[in-house]
Amino acid sequence: MAARPTNLRVNGERLWQSLMAMAEIGKTPKGGVNRPAASDLDRDSRDRFVAWCRDAGLAVRIDRVGNIFARRGGRDDTLPPIVAGSHLDTQPTGGKYDGAYGVLAAFEVVRTLDDVGIETLSPIEVVVWTNEEGGRFSPACTGSGVFAGVFELDYARGRVDRDGKTLGAELARIGYAGPDQVGGGPVGAYFEAHIEQGPILEMERKTIGVVTGAQGVRWYDVVLDGQAAHAGTTPMNRRRDALQGGAELVMAIDALAHRHAPQAVSTIGVLDVAPSSRNTIPGRVSFTVDLRHPDAGVLAAMDREFRSAVAAVAERRKLGSSIEEVWNFPPPVFDPACVGAVREAARALDFSSREIVSGAAHDACYMARIAPTAMVFVPCADGISHNEIESATPVDLAAGCDVLLGAILARAGVL
Ligand code: GLV
Ligand code: MN
Ligand code: MN
DSSP states (O other), rough: OOOOSSSSSOOOOHHHHHHHHHTTBBOOSSBBBBTTTTSHHHHHHHHHHHHHHHHTOOEEBBBOOEEEEEEEESTTTTTEEEEEEOOOOOOOTSSSSSOOOOOOOHHHHHHHHHHOOOOSSSSSEEEEEEEOSSSSSSSSSHHHHTTTTOHHHHHTTTTOTSSSBBHHHHHTTTOOOOOOOSSSSSSEEEEEEEEEOSSSSHTOOOOOEEEEEEOOOEEEEEEOOOOOOETTTSSSEEEEEEEEHHHHHHHHHHHHHTTTTOOOOOEOOOOOOOOEOOTOOOOEEEEEEEEEEEEHHHHHHHHHHHHHHHHHHHTTTTTTTEEEEEEOOOOOOHHHHHHHHHHHHHHHHOOOOEEEEEOOOOOOHHHHTTTTTTEEEEOGGGGGOOOOOOOOHHHHHHHHHHHHHHHHHHHHHHH
């Protein structure tokens, strides 16, 4: 086998142009992107990606949960593929880079190999995972979760959005409920490039984050039931106001993350009040909870504290309460050899780097269960993500893609 070229660079300008073209689909007035999973806009972004891949001569296939694989053959096509990618769905106030960067960086790697005529021993597949964000359908990372055997296909396809539509029906409607079995075959390695979505690389002026793992996540749906009643006639001491209980829990859930500082975080991102009428006491409050910590033991303690806070408030305020855990995502540790390939690729190209634990969940976290996996992070402005102002520089994005290329070549083998 020939020596691996250590100084090969991707076409950063082409990568940037592809990101900007993808960001046109679902673009918002504030410069961001709103492309919910399995929506018409998600279909449009998938169609654009598939068209680009077919133009580049890649073989495209789609599995039954809508994951897209675009394959560049290897010298030995019986070898397990080296897979790289991310997602094209976004948050409602999403940016141009969260997800799309990982997909288009992997695609740029393939285009660069074509430009210079490098053949790899193993095939390379660029993947788009379905419903990574979890903003429309819970839980997140659904497509990679089914691929990795964490979720049953029927469970994933049965996930329901706020309008009662299922992921399966929506995928069929947009033409992306494919014919292929989900997963099952071996994967040689999995790599994912992503903006950091936090402030560390920028603060420390590092270009590359060598991602060693991610923190754990637990998601819940909570419902508090009180009694709807007249706002003018019901004395304060006779009320069972669900929102007052909810307000106490909003504070308690914030406080529990502060108790486990500095690494714990907690978020209530959705809160619905019913019947939502100015002069009726709220009879029902529903809200989501997102708890995270890199240590599974601390996350379990946070889970216990959260549950007892709900029970205590419900008892004191005579409210009914229910907690449904909709996602339990233990902290993954990435493969030392793949992490080493990322570190070495950054070193060979002379990029500054540091090891980092991902604060966000990623499809890579599920892939790590079934294949040697690692991630490459690049800085984003002010560490802001899940916001339309999300921003990253063309230079940093190209650097991360260069590192992705180096890591993929290290695993795919160069002929
Ligand atoms: C995915 O965006 C997450 O919630 O970490
Ligand atoms: Mn993402
Ligand atoms: Mn995201």
